[in-house]
Amino acid sequence: MKVSPNRDRRAERREATRREIVDAAWDIAHAEGLASVTLREIADRIGMRPPSLYSHVDSKNAVFDAMFADAYRQLGADFDAMELPDDPRAALQVVAEVFFDFATADPARYQLMFQRTLPGFTPSDAAYAESLRQYGTLRTSLGQAGVAMQDDLDIWTALLSGFTAQQLANDPGGDRWRRQLHRMVDMFCDAVGIEETQR
Incomplete structure (x- = not known):
């Protein structure tokens, strides 16, 4: 019986969070312009504390x-x-x-x-x-x-x-x-x- 490799669920969650960050940034840019994109605003939109955001992106x-x-x-x-x-x-x-x-x-x-x-x-x-x-x-x-x-x-x-x-x-x-x-x-x-x- 052939066994398929285990999914890397941690990597999938990390990629989903990064996608959520990018989508939130686009939403801000569309509503208020690119200059209004901040890590704090992104964190607020996705329900994450700003310091936690740094584990996914290291800067604006x-x-x-x-x-x-x-x-x-x-x-x-x-x-x-x-x-x-x-x-x-x-x-x-x-x-x-x-x-x-x-x-x-x-x-x-x-x-x-x-x-x-x-x-x-x-x-x-x-x-x-x-x-x-x-x-x-x-x-x-x-x-x-x-x-x-x-x-x-x-x-x-x-x-x-x-x-x-x-x-x-x-x-x-x-x-x-x-x-x-x-x-x-x-x-x-x-x-x-x-x-x-x-x-």
Whole structure:
């Protein structure tokens, strides 16, 4: 008779508590902004004494680090769900919309991922590796659409992040810049030599 290995219940509980800490931190960030995330507030929300929290995270920056990695895993899930059409311009349109919708859906998450607004916070190598994984996915998706040069990829990310920043700053909750994504994609494709789709 084959016996399955025992579960590591302590590790499972520890991971569940860490997930609860990250979820509470996101709740605070959504309600009050990233700067309002404190260990005391997190502890209060999850019913833990602040000193006990230190057995799970050693600082507020460790919480931000876990949130940073979590945010990139969320982006990865959206990238994984993409179904790219064969047509290069249509594929780039899908990539643009998926990223734009992800970024504008959660301004606090966008701020943590793409803007350096938290004094003293730099993602750890492990958390940053998650962002590099998603950048690799983006690079592969764009490569399938014919965007192979690093300079072209740099222009793409600058355009798309600029559109996102404009939307968040000037029309939060609206669609002013989202409505222009097709024009951005067409201008980009014209500039990098991706042929126009027959319509």
